Amino acid sequence: MCLTINIYYTGKNGSARAFAKEMVESGLVERIRNEEGNLKYEYFFPMDDEETVLLIDRWKNEDAIEKHHKTEMMSEIAKLRDKYNLHMRVEQFVEKNKHK
Numbered sequence: 001m002c003l004t005i006n007i008y009y010t011g012k013n014g015s016a017r018a019f020a021k022e023m024v025e026s027g028l029v030e031r032i033r034n035e036e037g038n039l040k041y042e043y044f045f046p047m048d049d050e051e052t053v054l055l056i057d058r059w060k061n062e063d064a065i066e067k068h069h070k071t072e073m074m075s076e077i078a079k080l081r082d083k084y085n086l087h088m089r090v091e092q093f094v095e096k097n098k099h100k
Contacts, residue, residue, distance in 0.1 A: 001061055001062070001094060001095065001096050002039065002058060002059065002060060002061070002094075002095040003058065003059045003061070003062060003065055003092065003093070003094055003095075004040075004056065004057070004058045004059075004092070004093040004095070005055075005056075005057040005058075005059075005065075005090060005091070005092050005093075006054060006055070006056055006057075006090070006091040006092075006093075007054070007055040007057060007088055007089070007090050008052055008053070008054055008055075008088065008089040008090075008091075009052065009053045009054075009055065009081070009086045009087075009088055010049075010051055010052045010053075010086065010087050010088075010089070011051055011084055011085055011086045011087070012051060012085070013051075014050070014051070015051075015084040015085060015086060016051055016052055016053040016084065016086055017045065017050075017053055018084060019053065019080055019081065019083075019084040019086055020043040020053045020055075022080060022084075023043075023077070023080065024043075028073060028076060028077070028080075029041060029043075031073060032068070032073060035064070035067070035068055035071075036064060036067070037059050037060040037061065037063070037064020037065070037067070037068075038057075038058070038059060038060075038064065038068070039058040039059060039060055040056055040057065040058035041055070041056075041057050041058075042055070042056050043055050044056065
């Protein structure tokens with residue numbers, strides 16, 4: 001069972017894009033991508049909303065994302081969100097294994 005979480009970060013005056021840029025440049029994104037069970041961690045920019053950034057975050061299973069949520073990286077992400085005064089909207093999708 002894979003989990004995909006879409007997180008929409010919204011700010012003002014380009015702060016969401018600055019947040020994503022700092023996440024990448026600080027190496028935090030690469031550290032998350034290297035965690036066991038991470039399948040995707042990518043930022044996208046909606047064409048019709050320059051103040052929002054979409055993060056697509058995909059994990060192999062619930063255990064993998066729970067381990068990620070217990071890491072120090074989560075507090076680093078929270079500090080950056082606060083630094084850029086971002087608001088979040090979260091969507092979660094579960095892909096269940098199909099039985100034939």
